[in-house]
Amino acid sequence: xxxxxxxxxxxxxxxxxxxxxxxxxxxxxxxxxxxxxxxxxxxxxxxxxxxxxxxxxxxxxxxxxxxxxxxxxxxxxxxxxxxxxxxxxxxxxxxxxxxxxxxxxxxxxxxxxxxxxx
Amino acid sequence: xxxxxxxxxxxxxxxxxxxxxxxxxxxxxxxxxxxxxxxxxxxxxxxxxxxxxxxxxxxxxxxxxxxxxxxxxxxxxxxxxxxxxxxxxxxxxxxxxxxxxxxxxxxxxxxxxxx
Numbered sequence: 001x002x003x004x005x006x007x008x009x010x011x012x013x014x015x016x017x018x019x020x021x022x023x024x025x026x027x028x029x030x031x032x033x034x035x036x037x038x039x040x041x042x043x044x045x046x047x048x049x050x051x052x053x054x055x056x057x058x059x060x061x062x063x064x065x066x067x068x069x070x071x072x073x074x075x076x077x078x079x080x081x082x083x084x085x086x087x088x089x090x091x092x093x094x095x096x097x098x099x100x101x102x103x104x105x106x107x108x109x110x111x112x113x114x115x116x117x118x
Numbered sequence: 119x120x121x122x123x124x125x126x127x128x129x130x131x132x133x134x135x136x137x138x139x140x141x142x143x144x145x146x147x148x149x150x151x152x153x154x155x156x157x158x159x160x161x162x163x164x165x166x167x168x169x170x171x172x173x174x175x176x177x178x179x180x181x182x183x184x185x186x187x188x189x190x191x192x193x194x195x196x197x198x199x200x201x202x203x204x205x206x207x208x209x210x211x212x213x214x215x216x217x218x219x220x221x222x223x224x225x226x227x228x229x230x231x232x233x
Contacts, residue, residue, distance in 0.1 A: 037224075043227055044227070045211070050220075050221050091160070108163070
């Protein structure tokens with residue numbers, strides 16, 4: 001069955017520390033997409049990244065980087081030199097291409113709450 | 119509109135009353151989701167619409183919950199005979215749909231409080 005696990009419920013770091021948020025997924029399909037979303041205290045979920053299952057290259061966007069490892073079914077997210085504004089709940093999600101049509105939906109992890117303290 | 123719009127942003131209702139929550143997706147998005155998020159919890163899937171296909175209602179917690187999507191655009195989530203445990207933020211999202219993963223864009227949610 002499809003499943004997304006974010007084992008870290010809460011993480012607290014001091015500003016400027018690096019922090020990695022873990023995401024492990026389960027799927028029987030070879031074609032799928034993985035996502036990360038950020039939910040700041042304001043509540044609105046903000047899309048961060050989409051990665052398809054055929055592209056295992058790591059991605060870097062400013063202080064954010066993502067490490068996709070199919071061998072371990074993981075899609076971890078690292079924030080370098082964290083800032084107070086990074087404080088939010090971060091969600092990992094999985095979308096399976098085989099569910100195209102009637103039953104396709106994103107499968108969500110429970111989120112990791114990150115607190116970056118000054 | 120530019121983004122997903124939900125109304126009302128806040129709703130306080132008495133236990134036993136019916137409520138309707140509205141979602142205006144991004145124009146052209148064929149997929150529409152409803153989620154529920156209780157305080158400090160993750161996202162609980164409720165229902166999914168994709169084009170003209172029959173909706174996936176597998177996440178609706180009880181028959182008091184229903185949703186419809188008119189004309190492939192606006193969606194309404196209805197909760198009948200509300201209970202206190204229905205109190206949560208109800209989030210709507212839309213995406214382009216299609217055979218491959220498309221990111222979902224979320225509205226700001228409706229905070230429902232049942233007193």
